[in-house]
Amino acid sequence: MSRTISFLIEPQFDGMKIYDYLRKEQHLSYRLITSLKHISEGIELNGVHARTIDHVKAGDVLSVTMPPNKNNSEVSDIAVPIVYDDEDVLIYNKPADMNCHQSRRVQNDTLANVFAAYCCEHNLSLTFRCINRLDKNTSGLVLLAKNQHAAALLKNAAQKEYLAVVHGVPAQKTGMVDAPISRINDIYTKRQIDINGQPAVTHYELLAEGEGYSLIRLKLETGRTHQIRVHMACIGHPLAGDDMYGGDTSIIKRQALHCSRMIFTSPISGKLVDATAALPEDMQKALESARIYRQYE
Structure with missing residues (x-):
């Protein structure tokens, strides 16, 4: 199914070229505009095919129609909860032990396969x-x-919050880790703190503490691979279950990390989306094992 988006031209854009309006005002990519030029209904002005060099007038309706894209992924019958869905975006509550993307070694039962079934x-x-x-x-x-x-x-537009169970109790109830991160080598996926690495900033807040563990909330300024895992380990509080970065697996068998909240404006409808996902069962059990009972926000 194609997706058509229409724009009512306001007076301040009278006389502007279609290309400039789409690129500068509506932020369509150069690649997308170029592809639309070669589709009969890709760009229309007041219901008639238009060229990117044509000019718009106040009160005109400019429409772009993006054709459907082919999805070659095999479908998966795994049920993954959908938290939010509209014409342009979808949010899943992904379980642990599931890849987002397919890879050479993993072709089935990824989130991409779940989306193919959708x-x-x-x-x-x-x-x-x-x-x-x-x-x-x-x-x-x-x-x-x-x-x-x-x-x-949507690139870098969503504000995300994570919940994590970490070893020990941070000395400060709130803090920031500002430490560049790099890959150890081209073969191993493990990351490290490296003064010559990519900038990475993580903010954390202590929510509750128990016997040898604590529950923290995290927000990121950057989105580096393994950022939270590397940063918490570097300040002496590796994630429970994260044996790659020094965590113990006695209360949970995977890194105790969960993306719990996401806030963004749906890009075309303009609707403010505030999505949440409760802690999964294995992290709830980890809290119980660590005797972390205090309620968190």
Whole structure:
């Protein structure tokens, strides 16, 4: 199914070229505009095919129609909860032990395969566009864009919160870790603190503490691979279950990390979306094992 978006031209844009309006005012990518030029109904002005060099007038209706994209992924029958869904975006509550993307070694039962099943069910042909990829063993909210324009507008636009169970209790109830991160080598996926690495900033807040563990909330300024895991380990509080970075697996068998909240404006409808996902059962049990009973916000 194609996605058509229409724009009512306001007086201040009178006389502007269609290309400039789409690129500068509506933030369509150069690649998308170029592809629309070669589709008969790709760009229309007042219902008539238009060129990017044509000019708009106040009161005109400019429409762009993005064609469906082919989805070649095999479908998966695994049920993953959908937290939010509209014409342009979808949010899943991904379980642990599930990859977001397919890879050479993993072709089935990824979130991409789950999305392929969703597309079949709704008679859609959409590419899997994951805005915030989570590690295989990190659970929680994953945002997908259903078209190229939404994907471009959503880049770095969502505010995300994570909950984690960590070893020990941070000395400060709130804190920030500002430490660059790099990959150890081209073969191993493990990351490290490296003065020459990519900038990375993590903010944390202590929510509750128990016997040898604590529950923290985290917000990121950057989105580096393994950022939370590396940063908490570097300040002496590795995630419970995260044996790659020094965590113990006695109360949970995977890194105790969950994307619990996501706030953003749906890119085309303009609707404010505030999505949440409760802690999964294994993290709830980890809290019980650590005797962390105090309620958190």
